[in-house]
Amino acid sequence: QVQLVESGGGVVQPGGSLRLSCAASGFTFSSYGMHWVRQAPGKGLEWVTFIRYDGSNKYYADSVKGRFTISRDNSKNTLYLQMNSLRTEDTAVYYCAKDQYYAPDYWGQGTLVTVSS
Amino acid sequence: QTVVTQEPSFSVSPGGTVTLTCGLSSGSVSTSYYPSWYHQTPGQAPRTLIYSTNTRSSGVPDRFSGSILGNKAALTITGAQADDESDYYCLLYMGSGNWVFGGGTKLTVL
Numbered sequence: 020q021v022q023l024v025e026s027g028g029g030v031v032q033p034g035g036s037l038r039l040s041c042a043a044s045g046f047t048f049s050s051y052g053m054h055w056v057r058q059a060p061g062k063g064l065e066w067v068t069f070i071r072y073d074g075s076n077k078y079y080a081d082s083v084k085g086r087f088t089i090s091r092d093n094s095k096n097t098l099y100l101q102m103n104s105l106r107t108e109d110t111a112v113y114y115c116a117k118d119q120y121y122a123p124d125y126w127g128q129g130t131l132v133t134v135s136s
Numbered sequence: 137q138t139v140v141t142q143e144p145s146f147s148v149s150p151g152g153t154v155t156l157t158c159g160l161s162s163g164s165v166s167t168s169y170y171p172s173w174y175h176q177t178p179g180q181a182p183r184t185l186i187y188s189t190n191t192r193s194s195g196v197p198d199r200f201s202g203s204i205l206g207n208k209a210a211l212t213i214t215g216a217q218a219d220d221e222s223d224y225y226c227l228l229y230m231g232s233g234n235w236v237f238g239g240g241t242k243l244t245v246l
Contacts, residue, residue, distance in 0.1 A: 054235075056182075056237075063223075063225060063237060063238075063239050063240045064174070064176075064182065064225050064227075064237045064240070065237060066227065066235040066236065066237055069233060069235070076233065078232075078233030078234065080234075114181055114182070119184075119187055119188075119193075120170060120187050120188040120191070121170035121172075121187075121188070121229040121235075122170060122172035122184070122187040122188065122227055122229070122235075123172070123174075123182075123184060123227075124184045124187055124193050124194075125184070126181045126182055126183070126184070127181065128181050129181055
């Protein structure tokens with residue numbers, strides 16, 4: 020069965036950096052695009068970024084463009100999100116999700132990122 | 137900046153039918169937006185219900201169906217149950233590698 024397990028969340032000061040990982044199993048990781056989606060406390064879902072199956076194209080929400088970088092290692096079945104210049108408004112649970120026809124279908128359980136001084 | 141619109145809240149009786157919608161602040165939703173739907177209960181990750189307008193995700197019962205109704209995407213739940221409560225989100229693919237979630241609908245079953 021499809022499994023996505025995020026890790027790397029934690030507390031970081033404003034302006035700091037953090038790298039999230041998402042370990043995938045149960046499907047052919049190298050054949051699917053992948054998303055990161057976040058949810059601030061008490062708020063709705065926000066799409067963050069997408070990477071094509073082969074890493075050839077990457078797309079970002081305006082709110083994170085230039086600060087976040089999505090990447091993948093298909094040999095390790097792992098998705099990454101490098102987050103730099105973090106702001107308090109980046110505080111959220113971050114979910115990775117497998118793409119299916121232009122939409123997330125399977126989701127991880129999420130990892131909490133808290134940006135606070 | 138186009139906004140994806142959803143009803144903030146909705147109520148349905150147990151066993152009843154409810155249709156939630158997903159629209160655009162400007163323009164009409166079509167299948168080209170690949171509308172998808174998600175259900176989320178407190179403290180849990182979202183669960184995908186529908187993708188590509190009307191394709192049910194694995195394991196989703198056929199009480200849930202997706203469609204285009206007029207100028208909006210729609211999620212219809214028939215035979216509503218108590219565990220159908222909580223938040224529903226739609227997601228639209230806006231093209232050029234951009235996705236936008238709606239603000240969510242809080243569904244009450246009572």
